[in-house]
Each structure stands twice: as structure tokens, then as C-alpha cells.
Amino acid sequence: MLGQCPSGEKIWLTGPAVPGDQVAFLRKGKGGAVLRILRETTGRIPAPCPHFEQCPGCNLQPLPYERQCELKASKIVETLRRIGGIKEYDWRGLAPSEEAYGTRNKLDVQVQGRQIGYTNGWELIPIEDCLLGNDAIREVLAGIKPLLTADHGIHRMMIRSDTRRDKILVLVRGTPAPPDLAEFCTRHPRITGLAQQAEKSAPWQQLYGDPRLEMHLAECRHEIHLDQFFQVHERQAEKLIRVAMDWLAEKPVQNVLDLFCGVGAFTLPAARLAEQVLGVDTFPGQGPFLRGDLSKGLPDDIRLHRVRWDAVMMDPPRAGMDKKLCKQLRDKVKPERMLYISCDPATLARDLARFCSGAVYRVDRVQGFDLFPQTTHVETLALLSRN
Secondary structure, eight states, X not given: OEEEOTTSOEEEEESSOOTTXXXXXXXXXXXXXXXXXXXXXXXXXXXXXXXXXXXXXXXXXXXXXXXXXXXXXXXXXXXXXXXXXOOOSEEEEEEOOSOSSSOBSEEEEEEETTEEEEEOSSXXXXXXXXXXXXXXXXXXXXHHGGGOOTTOOEEEEXXXXXXXXXXXXXXXXXXXXXXXXXXXXXXXXXXXXXXXXXXXXXXXXEEEEOSEEEEEETTEEEEEETTOOOOSOHHHHHHHHHHHHHHHTTSOOSEEEEESOTTTTTHHHHTTTSSEEEEEESSOOSSSEEEOOOBTBOOOOHHHHSSOOSXXXXXXOTTOOOHHHHHHIIIIIOOSEEEEEESOHHHHHHHHHHHHGGGSEEEEEEEEEOSSTTSSOOEEEEEEEEO
């Protein structure tokens, strides 16, 4: 959390503080650690999670959910103005989540001996439960924790559920796994798969069941393999996709290019609106996709360069897009419209400024979507048009 000293100095603080609190802190290098709260912000409420004081994840819990949404909306608008110099556009507000807890279809935890939890950067913060996970995942997590022994070799565990929350996939990293884990998974009525990876770059070994989960978004079916990326909050992602498709459908589209497409959450719905769609990603799903590395620009593939793309969608990782890729889209591909989906307002603002450089493009409208309640993270959708 970014704090400001009476002198005007700004400093990054770690600890159980929320915007509006006045705190005492201990300097640690260029940052600081909160020691105690001197005066609470107006409207502060008790955090429902017993791990809030130590766990670094859900740092907005003491704020009423309406206040969280106000902060995230302000964050988007101010970041676009401050970093991107973007001020003139149609701001559509922030779409809140219908549920403040229990929204995530995936929990990714660290493991040390008999403890599970999240790291604050230098040590594990043990937890007994995580209120962000849906009920099916939390029930499995509670069942696995007693099976952990002091001498097993796993150090990370991911538990994910399908859209209906009746199928669970358990993924562990490190070896050996606790001896009773496989038996627990085979007997559990919801667990349909267990896989193990010795280390991050190693191949997955299927220990039990099926490595796939079936997910549904915007009336499209997606098959997710192992740790393949998928939106963690399906109901909010559904809103995001439908708004994006509504914006795309405002004008006739013939050819749509979808960059960083993943399994095709936006590609497949766009296929209903356009004559031709093509998704590009390093690890794409099944469909009208092209495997390609976008980290340093557009791949040199004839399927990309022989088509006049009149609309481009992009959903890059938190780091945003490479400068070369932005320049290629702006000066070579030259689509009439672009839809940018971002999980970081700062990199979004930077990239939008690159597109708008020289008044080549303009930002027409922006809307936020809260896919990450209780945290400072927020998803943003921006529509650009060529001048």
C-alpha cells in the first residue's frame, strides 16, 4: 500500500493498513512495515479473515465493498490520467462483483512441511482457510491439509474447479508427494484429477484421473488443461466478455485478430460476429488459433500478415505489451478499432499512450470490472478507434 508521510514523501508500506488509515511504521530499505494503526479510516470494519493481519493477499478487507469499488474506479481514472495523459473518454464506471467472497475457481498456495499458505516475499504465512476460494475448493483444501507430513517434497499446490463446481483438479509441484494424497483424491467424490510436476519447467505426471476441466463462459465451452490460464472469477468474466462483444458489434466487423487469446475466452464469442477470427498465444486453446510468442512483436506468419484486420482484441499479462508490438499494431496492422483488456491500469495507461501517440488512435470509452474483490487488483476494458 502506498503511503504518504507528513513531509510529503511517499513510501510503500506492508502490513494491515487500508487507504485512509494513519499508521506508525518501521523503515525497511526503501519501504516500511506497519507497526500499528494510529487512526482508522472512516467506515473501517473488522476483517472477516483471521489471517488478515499477516497475509499479504486481501488487503482491502477492512473496507466495505462499496468503498473498495470506489477506490478501484478512482485508481483506473487517475492512473490513465497520470501515466498515460488520457483524460477525454467515455467513462462507464466499474462493474462490481455480486459476491464479495467465495468467487475464485482456483487457489494457488505454497507448502512447507505441514503448513500451507502464502508468501509475503521472504517467509510463508500459514493459513487454515482462504475465503476467496469457492466452497468446493475450500472443502478440498481442508481435507488435504491433515495429510501433509513433515518429510514430503511438495512446495506448491493448486486446486481448481470447473464452472459447475462439481469437479476438482489438484496439482502439486515438488516430489515426493504425501503418501496418502493419491488415495484421498481417488476417494473424494469431486476430485477428478491429480497431477504432479517435479519442478516448474518439468513435464506433468498424471497420478490419477483426468488433467482437464470443462469451463463455460459467454455460452462457449472451454477445455482447460492442468495449470493453463483461465479467469478466476467466471461471473465477472462473463460480464466483461459480454460488454466487449457489445462494443465490438456496434460496427460491422469482418476480420478480428485476438492477441494473448489464451483458450479463446474472447476469440470464440467474436467468431459469432465476424467472418474470420484468429487468436494468437504462446499456449492457445483449441479452435481458430495460432501458436506464437508475442513478447517481442507479431510472429512472422503468413496467416497474420495477409489479412486486413479491421478489429484487434488484446488481453496481455500484467506486464502489458512490448513496445515493438504496440508500434506494429499502430503503424502496420492499422485496425479501425482495438479492444484492450488489462489487469494492470499502469501498464494499460502506458500502452494506450503508445497507441495514441501522434493522434493516430483515440480512447473512446473505458470500463472497469472487479474480478478480484478484497484486493487492489482490477480489470479494465478500453476501446480505441483510429483517427
